[in-house]
Structures are given as structure tokens and as C-alpha cells.
Amino acid sequence: MTxxxxxxxxRCVSKAFGGVQAxxxxxxxxxxxxxxxxxxxxxxxxxTLLKILCGVYEADSGEVFCxxxxxxxxxxxxxxxQGIARIPQELELCESMTVAENLLLGREPIRGWGVIDxxxxxxxxxxxxxxxxxxxxxxxxxxDLGHGQRQLLSIVRSLDAEAQVxxxxxxxxxLSPAETDVLLQTLxxxxxxxxxxILITHRLAEVEAVADRVIVLRDGSHVGSLAxxxxxxxxxxxxxxxxxLEPVIHPEPVSGGAALTLENVTTAEHPDPIxxxxxxxxxxxxxxxxxxxxxxxxxxxxxLRPRQGLVHVGDRLLSPQSPVQSVEAxxxxxxxxxxxxxxxxxxSVAENxxxxxxxxxxxxxxxxxxxxxxxxxxxxxxxxxxxxxxxxAPIRELSGGNQQKVVIGKWLDLDPSVLILDxxxxxxxxxxxxxxxxxxxxxxxxGKAILFASSEMEEIFAISDRxxxxxxxxxxxxxxxxxxxxxxxxxLATKAGLR
Amino acid sequence: xxHGAGNESGSPVKKIIGIxxxxxxxxxxxxxxxxxxxxxxxxxxxxxxxxxxGIMGIGAAFVIMTGGIDLSIGSLxxxxxxxxxxxxxxxxxxPLVLLAMLCLAIGAGxxxxxxxxxxxxxxxxxxxxxLFIYRGITRGLLADRTVGFGTEGTxxxxxxxxRIPITEQFGLPIPLVILILVALGSGFLLRKTVWGRHLxxxxxxxxxxRHCGIDVDRVKTGAYLLCGFLAGVAGLLFxxxxxxxxxxxxxxxxxxxxxxxxxxxxCSLRGxxxxxxxxxxxxxxxxxxxxxxxxxxPIPDSIxxxxxxxxxxxxxxxxxxxxxxxx
Numbered sequence: 001m002t003x004x005x006x007x008x009x010x011r012c013v014s015k016a017f018g019g020v021q022a023x024x025x026x027x028x029x030x031x032x033x034x035x036x037x038x039x040x041x042x043x044x045x046x047x048t049l050l051k052i053l054c055g056v057y058e059a060d061s062g063e064v065f066c067x068x069x070x071x072x073x074x075x076x077x078x079x080x081x082q083g084i085a086r087i088p089q090e091l092e093l094c095e096s097m098t099v100a101e102n103l104l105l106g107r108e109p110i111r112g113w114g115v116i117d118x119x120x121x122x123x124x125x126x127x128x129x130x131x132x133x134x135x136x137x138x139x140x141x142x143x144d145l146g147h148g149q150r151q152l153l154s155i156v157r158s159l160d161a162e163a164q165v166x167x168x169x170x171x172x173x174x175l176s177p178a179e180t181d182v183l184l185q186t187l188x189x190x191x192x193x194x195x196x197x198i199l200i201t202h203r204l205a206e207v208e209a210v211a212d213r214v215i216v217l218r219d220g221s222h223v224g225s226l227a228x229x230x231x232x233x234x235x236x237x238x239x240x241x242x243x244x245l246e247p248v249i250h251p252e253p254v255s256g257g258a259a260l261t262l263e264n265v266t267t268a269e270h271p272d273p274i275x276x277x278x279x280x281x282x283x284x285x286x287x288x289x290x291x292x293x294x295x296x297x298x299x300x301x302x303x304l305r306p307r308q309g310l311v312h313v314g315d316r317l318l319s320p321q322s323p324v325q326s327v328e329a330x331x332x333x334x335x336x337x338x339x340x341x342x343x344x345x346x347x348s349v350a351e352n353x354x355x356x357x358x359x360x361x362x363x364x365x366x367x368x369x370x371x372x373x374x375x376x377x378x379x380x381x382x383x384x385x386x387x388x389x390x391x392x393a394p395i396r397e398l399s400g401g402n403q404q405k406v407v408i409g410k411w412l413d414l415d416p417s418v419l420i421l422d423x424x425x426x427x428x429x430x431x432x433x434x435x436x437x438x439x440x441x442x443x444x445x446x447g448k449a450i451l452f453a454s455s456e457m458e459e460i461f462a463i464s465d466r467x468x469x470x471x472x473x474x475x476x477x478x479x480x481x482x483x484x485x486x487x488x489x490x491x492l493a494t495k496a497g498l499r
Numbered sequence: 500x501x502h503g504a505g506n507e508s509g510s511p512v513k514k515i516i517g518i519x520x521x522x523x524x525x526x527x528x529x530x531x532x533x534x535x536x537x538x539x540x541x542x543x544x545x546x547x548x549x550x551x552x553g554i555m556g557i558g559a560a561f562v563i564m565t566g567g568i569d570l571s572i573g574s575l576x577x578x579x580x581x582x583x584x585x586x587x588x589x590x591x592x593x594p595l596v597l598l599a600m601l602c603l604a605i606g607a608g609x610x611x612x613x614x615x616x617x618x619x620x621x622x623x624x625x626x627x628x629x630l631f632i633y634r635g636i637t638r639g640l641l642a643d644r645t646v647g648f649g650t651e652g653t654x655x656x657x658x659x660x661x662r663i664p665i666t667e668q669f670g671l672p673i674p675l676v677i678l679i680l681v682a683l684g685s686g687f688l689l690r691k692t693v694w695g696r697h698l699x700x701x702x703x704x705x706x707x708x709r710h711c712g713i714d715v716d717r718v719k720t721g722a723y724l725l726c727g728f729l730a731g732v733a734g735l736l737f738x739x740x741x742x743x744x745x746x747x748x749x750x751x752x753x754x755x756x757x758x759x760x761x762x763x764x765x766c767s768l769r770g771x772x773x774x775x776x777x778x779x780x781x782x783x784x785x786x787x788x789x790x791x792x793x794x795x796x797p798i799p800d801s802i803x804x805x806x807x808x809x810x811x812x813x814x815x816x817x818x819x820x821x822x823x824x825x826x
Contacts (some may be wrong), residue, residue: 076710086710092706092707092710093698094700094703094708094771096772097703097771101696101700105697105708106708106712106713107711107712113692114692114694114695115691116692157711248589
């Protein structure tokens, strides 16, 4: 590399979890004023590498160097004092505390005797927000912010730390295009000011836009490096997947009867009535910006939040606020927040996979038949190609994409007639995304109906038959996918304030 | 905003007002039925009891705000309360005994904190063991004998039973003065210092706190240590007030009164929420209810626990219902 010692370097680091080798002798070096992107499918070891670099994990073998000398971090705190800060993949905010309190957590300005200097705390918080052009009220509890806003807040927090090296794990996964642009520009500014950044993202366009170099990981091994002009979408996909991707087969929708019907559905947040019909064998996308009310609508349909209006599955009328009845009627909801709403992270793959259907397999008085958990889980793992196919590993140790496969698979095993998905492939890599998309298309070919919300245009156009655009809790328009354009979707999605 | 945790924070001010209204209602109702309630003697006594339980309640609140629990408070009160008169009658100087007892309580609290944060045991288990162990030690050491100061230590008893005369009948109990100092100090610690801020952050989201570089273990240990210390202070004041202590029942169930005070005062058992003022009102409410049961004749004294349990349940149900409505 360059003559000067690298700011941060990993040499031949390896790490295993249980029986799974997450990283195999991976090396990476980061110079001053440089953005290095680490890409790879889910489970390739990207997050593990990052966590070793910032002291969350210790490598089983191999070394980490700071400014040319070997370092052993004694945890995140130690790494932070070395000027290395990580922006986490999952949101890490204190919900009940305010924006300002969260921004300064762990580095509150002190007047002496541990007393917080409120005045300069507020100034610091305000400056940090201004830098990204955000105008959140400082005293607002974080629980009042939307998901995209929270993501921005946790990024602001890390950017503001006096960090020389920033490690970003999927920072844009939940951001709208406008928010993403703000963030990417901030990354460029940081590079200009001499900081070094490592970026993990599944959005290859962002890598093209900002990265100086690219490290490609596959199955825990370093399989390629790209620099400058070599960084193209096709080169990256080729490197990550090790094969060319087949395009999603788009069968003609089986035109069956109505599978899911919404009549004048309203929720507390969105008083405008929404009517919608999804037919058997049809896949309908809900497009819109973060905060447009798609998640709330999906949750209301499933019965997780109060609603007015009628929801039919087939010709069965669902009573409001009863997810139990919804499942019985053949509806399932695959939620937006995998870690919080979709899985019990500490339980095994098998326990997670078998959970929704347990009552169906139970005998007298709820006694479970021997081996039923394993049987169901084996089916789920096989059908969705979960990697590694270890049934007894805690699901926490799986990559995001494979966790998501379990979430989707456990519901498919119940053979629902209608699938509702909220961001079906958030934080999921190209390969796993493709597999999930194929799987969903196969469901519609079998006559199931799908209603999903997504913030990713690519995904919407790849798998939907019809697009419904929402903004501010209202349906702005709908159109067959083959007749729609991205521009049309964006225009409707950003058409706000017409009330 | 519907991301699962959006309904965590009912406004703390509203909670305090709510519980304060309940307190006023219970007081007025009792006074209406039994005029003895507002007698100077009764009020002074009530303030003294509330102050003692308020001190323990604040300790419990610190632990609860981290998302933990301390079940050992009552047994620690027993240990301190019984050992103090015993050691004094053995001829040790009173100031030395008081100091040693406070150190003992701090040590016990610190040990709980260490076991919870470094050894990663569950708070419920650690302090449940404490509940058994401290009472067992006390009863064993003293062979279940009732201990008293006898003629010793009279100069120090004013800390527990002393008063600052205001009128002829009414005086401010000294424990209340101590409580006010403790409350002011605690409020400052919680709202104005980094330690307090970090304590609330840990209760709100421990992972986030850890990833912000907060020394979670140290802050948590501090909370248990403080709880132990305040239990020790309360134990000393109790025994200085009563003069005697019986190892098998001194401080029985006090941890539950302390936890009840914290919860009624708006501390969420999930952690991350709570105010000192709320705890004070909560502690007073619990004592007023106990007092009312004694004063109001048709209510038999023996159903005290059932009444307290019922009122806490109602308060929690009301709180949850109001919270649901407003989101």
C-alpha cells in the first residue's frame, strides 16, 4: 500500500462462532482520507470484520494495527479512545431520553465533580445536528421520532464523536433517497477533512458514488479488491456472488378472486380511509417514503393496531385487533424490524422456525410431539436455503439475510393464503435478496396473494404486479407495474401537503 | 410512531400529578371518616414513617431505574438495625458503630452490584439470596433475641426520634430533615450529573449505553451500592427511633414497601424512567394507606397487605389505560 503506515489495519484476522467460521484470514488496511467499502452477501463476514476493528469482538487469530503498531482493544470504549467509532447496523438509541441526551451519551461535557454542563451540551447537540442540516427539537424524546429520523440521529451521534476512523455498518438501509444523499455528501466531507471511513452497504450505487477502494468478502474470505475505475456494479456483483444472477421470472399473474380486501380502513395516525384489493396470485407493492404510513397500514390490517373499516381475507371478515384470528384466516405479517419483531434472537434457529405453527402440531393439552420442532425447522431451512444450515445455533449468530430467510420461511410453512411483508429484504445482500424474491414469486404462482411495503425501487419493480403509492397516510395512486415508471412513483410519493 | 417502544414514556409530570391526586384523595377521605388523622401527633408520626420509607424507596428507585430490582432491603435494615444496639451494648462507641454499619451496608450493596454487573447474575436472584442471607446471619448471631440500646446511645437517638419543634404539639421529625437532604442529593445526582444520565440510559437501552462507551458495570454497581447505603441509613434511623429490634421481624417486607413506593412514584420496572419527587409521593402514599387502615375502624388492620396490593394494582391499571388512550 502507501508508504505511510495505515491508520487502521487488520492482518489475517479469523473469527469463529460456535462451529461457524465467520472470517478466514482477512486483511484490510485503511489509509488517511480514504473510504473503503466492504461488500459481500449476508453471512460473508462484513459485520464481523467491522466489529473486530472496533473492539466489539476479539479475533481468534491475526492482529489489528493502529498507526503501524499492534493493538488489542479492550472493548468499544478503548477503541473509541483510539479515535475509532462504529455506527451500528441496528439502532442503538435510548427511547425514553431526548434527542440532545442521546446525541451526547457517553461524552457529556462536565463542569467538574461529574456535573453536566447543560448549556454547552445543548450547543454541542445543536452544532452536531446543524452539520447534517437536521432540525430535530433537542428536547424531543426519541420515541417520538420516526425510523429514518432515528437512523439519522444515531449517525449524527457517531459522526460528532472526535473519531479519526468511522466504521459504518449499513448506514443507509432505512433512509429515503434524499436522506441518503445528505449522508453520502457528509461522508465525502469527512474524507476531505482527513478522516478515514469503512463502509458496509448492500446498495452498490452508493459504493460507486463514494468508495476509493472495495474489498469483496465471500463466505468469510477475502475474494477480491477493486479500486478507482474498476469499481462498477457488474464487477462487484460478480465478485460477491461468484456467478451471474438470473433475472426474476415474471409469470403472468394468476387471476383468481379477491384474496385480501380493505374497505375504508383508517387508523388513529391516518384518518383518510383506504380501500384496496389484492387478488389471488397477485403481488402488490406499497411504495412511498419513510413515514408515509405504509407500516402502520400493514400493522392495522394484521390487527396489531386499532383500525376502523372492514378487512376481508377471502370472504372472511376479520375482527379488528386480533392477530390470532388473522393467522387463523390465513394471513401472515413479516415485520419491518427483524431483530425486535421477527425473531427471538437468543433462541435457536429451530425454535424460531417452528414457533408460529407450534399449536397446529401440538397434541392433547398442548403437548408437543417429539422431534416436531426439528422437523419443521429442517423444512424451513431446506426450503429457503438458510446458510449455514445449523438448526441448534442461536439465530443471533446468523447473518441478517439468513435471519430474514428464517422469518419468511417460518410463516410460509403455515401455508398462508395472504402474505404481508414490510421491507422484505432490508439489510439483505444481493444473493439472498434474489433468493427471497424468487421465493415470493413462486408463492404468487401458487395462487397466494402478496402485499408488501418497500423503500427500494429495484425491489418494487422486480417482483410486484401492481404498485400503490402512499404519502402522508393516503393512497396517492396505483398502476400496473409494467406500465409504471420510477419517476411516476417518486413524483406521487413526494407529493405532500395537498390536503 | 409505532415501532413497538413508542408508548414507553408517559409524561413524568402527569404521573406525579396523578399519584399526588390519589394521595390527596386518600388523605381527605381518611380525615373525613376519622378526625384523628389530621391531629398533630398523627401527622408528625406519619411524616416520620414516610421519611424512613422514602429513604429506602429512593435507594430502590435507583436500582429499578437501571432495570434491576433489590429484594434485600428489608433484611439489610434488619442486619443494621439489630447489630447496632447489640454492638453498642457490647461497649463499642456509638459513632464508630454507626460508621461501621454504614460501611457494612455499602459493602453489601457494592457486592450486589459486583455480582450483577461483573459476574452477570440476575438482580432478582442476587438480592433474593441477600434477603435470606442477611436475615439468617442476624438471627443466628443474636439467637433470635430482642436487642435494645438499654441505657447506652441516648445522645444519638434524636436522629431517629428527634424533632424540631414548630408549635407546641407539632415538630418536624429529624428523619424528615435527613430525607430532604437525601432527596435533594439524589435528585441532583440523577438529573445533573453524568452518572445519573448514564444510569437512565442503561435502564432505557443497555446495549446502546454500552456502545456509547459508557462503563455500564461501574454505573450499575454504583446504583446497588447506593441502594445498600440508603437501606443502611434507614435501618439506623429505624432502630434509633424504636430503641429495640427483634431479628425475626425487624424490617420484614420493607423491600416491598420500598419497591411499591418507587413503582407508584412512576419508576418503570423495565428501567430508564423515574423521578425522585414521584418516589417521595409514592412512599408517603403507602404510609398514608397503612395509617388509614389503622384509623378507619370498620377496616380490620389485618387486611393491610390486601389493601396496599389492590391500590397499587389499580394505580398501574389506570396508568396503563391512560397511556394507551393517549398514544
